[in-house]
Amino acid sequence: MDRSHITMAQGAGGEAMQGLIKEVILKALATDTGSPVQLTDLDDSSVVGDVVFTTDAHTVKPLFFPGGDIGMLSVCGTINDVSVLGAKPEALSLAMVVEEGFSADDLERALTSAGETAKAAGVPIVTGDTKVVEKGAIDKLVMVTSAFGYRHPKLDENFERVHITRQTKKQWLTDSNLGEGDVIISSGYLGDHGIALLSFREGYGFKTPLESDTAALNGLMDTIINVGGVVAAKDPTRGGLANTLNEWAEKSGIGVHVMEEDIPIRQGVRSACELLGLDPLEIGNEGKVIVAVVEEAAEEVLAAMRSHPNGKDAAIIGRTDASLKGVALETEVGSLRVMDPPIGDPIPRIC
Numbered sequence: 001m002d003r004s005h006i007t008m009a010q011g012a013g014g015e016a017m018q019g020l021i022k023e024v025i026l027k028a029l030a031t032d033t034g035s036p037v038q039l040t041d042l043d044d045s046s047v048v049g050d051v052v053f054t055t056d057a058h059t060v061k062p063l064f065f066p067g068g069d070i071g072m073l074s075v076c077g078t079i080n081d082v083s084v085l086g087a088k089p090e091a092l093s094l095a096m097v098v099e100e101g102f103s104a105d106d107l108e109r110a111l112t113s114a115g116e117t118a119k120a121a122g123v124p125i126v127t128g129d130t131k132v133v134e135k136g137a138i139d140k141l142v143m144v145t146s147a148f149g150y151r152h153p154k155l156d157e158n159f160e161r162v163h164i165t166r167q168t169k170k171q172w173l174t175d176s177n178l179g180e181g182d183v184i185i186s187s188g189y190l191g192d193h194g195i196a197l198l199s200f201r202e203g204y205g206f207k208t209p210l211e212s213d214t215a216a217l218n219g220l221m222d223t224i225i226n227v228g229g230v231v232a233a234k235d236p237t238r239g240g241l242a243n244t245l246n247e248w249a250e251k252s253g254i255g256v257h258v259m260e261e262d263i264p265i266r267q268g269v270r271s272a273c274e275l276l277g278l279d280p281l282e283i284g285n286e287g288k289v290i291v292a293v294v295e296e297a298a299e300e301v302l303a304a305m306r307s308h309p310n311g312k313d314a315a316i317i318g319r320t321d322a323s324l325k326g327v328a329l330e331t332e333v334g335s336l337r338v339m340d341p342p343i344g345d346p347i348p349r350i351c
């Protein structure tokens with residue numbers, strides 16, 4: 001890692017960011033709290049006593065984009081990080097740093113959106129902070145949201161169903177929980193958020209206009225946990241599916257085998273990626289969850305996901321495979337290639 005200056009890649013969710021996290025951030029901040037899920041686990045949230053807690057900073061550019069805006073994104077992203085660990089989010093905080101000269105109408109628009117999104121998701125914003133900095137000190141507006149929640153009331157039953165098949169390392173839906181025979185499900189189309197934002201920002205004007213998938217997933221997670229048999233869940237944000245599956249494979253110590261033809265990707269995203277030389281599996285999402293489920297429960301979980309508006313395009317995309325190391329992608333022509341973790345996100349500032 002370059003120790004003299006911070007680079008964009010170090011904030012992009014891939015390998016370069018892992019270097020910054022492990023060599024600097026954890027070294028400075030980590031303390032062993034004795035909790036089953038803590039900072040050093042690098043999961044979506046941490047567990048503190050009976051509370052699940054998380055925080056996110058949002059620097060998306062532009063602030064308003066097709067399918068969402070910074071206010072909606074901030075609320076959804078944080079609700080999702082609490083939800084995918086197996087908790088029910090209870091309340092949010094929202095802090096903002098505003099650049100002097102920023103449009104008051106735009107600030108109101110972003111905050112109204114945050115408030116409406118929080119209300120619709122049933123997770124109120126209960127505290128916050130506002131700072132204004134001089135022109136040029138930041139780019140317009142930064143929002144920081146935190147949330148806490150409690151263990152989902154059905155999470156114990158969810159794991160009882162898992163434990164009929166096998167034991168798990170953790171009793172939360174963590175990255176380290178995958179084991180032999182698990183089925184991997186995507187809740188829907190991948191790559192929409194990053195590509196919608198990039199094409200809008202750069203004015204590409206693709207034939208099919210794409211919208212961000214930004215959505216709060218606490219309702220969908222509720223549906224999934226109620227079925228039971230889920231071992232892990234993660235929202236594939238920066239670094240996309242490739243990053244999610246590599247984190248799972250590494251932390252769980254098991255290979256993952258995915259089928260390219262089964263991964264839902266819209267034609268518009270596919271074409272844009274081909275044109276721009278991007279891999280849709282490395283593109284960030286803001287309204288999708290990847291879940292690992294014991295085989296016995298997979299079809300039932302899939303059906304439940306499809307019955308929910310945020311999971312109607314859900315699909316089984318792969319399985320764990322103890323004979324593999326890392327992530328293998330079986331291509332449409334039947335060859336197997338390594339799906340490496342992305343170095344950095346190819347599209348900066350999408351969240």
Ligand code: MG
Pocket residue numbers: 044080081234235237
């Ligand atoms: Mg996350």
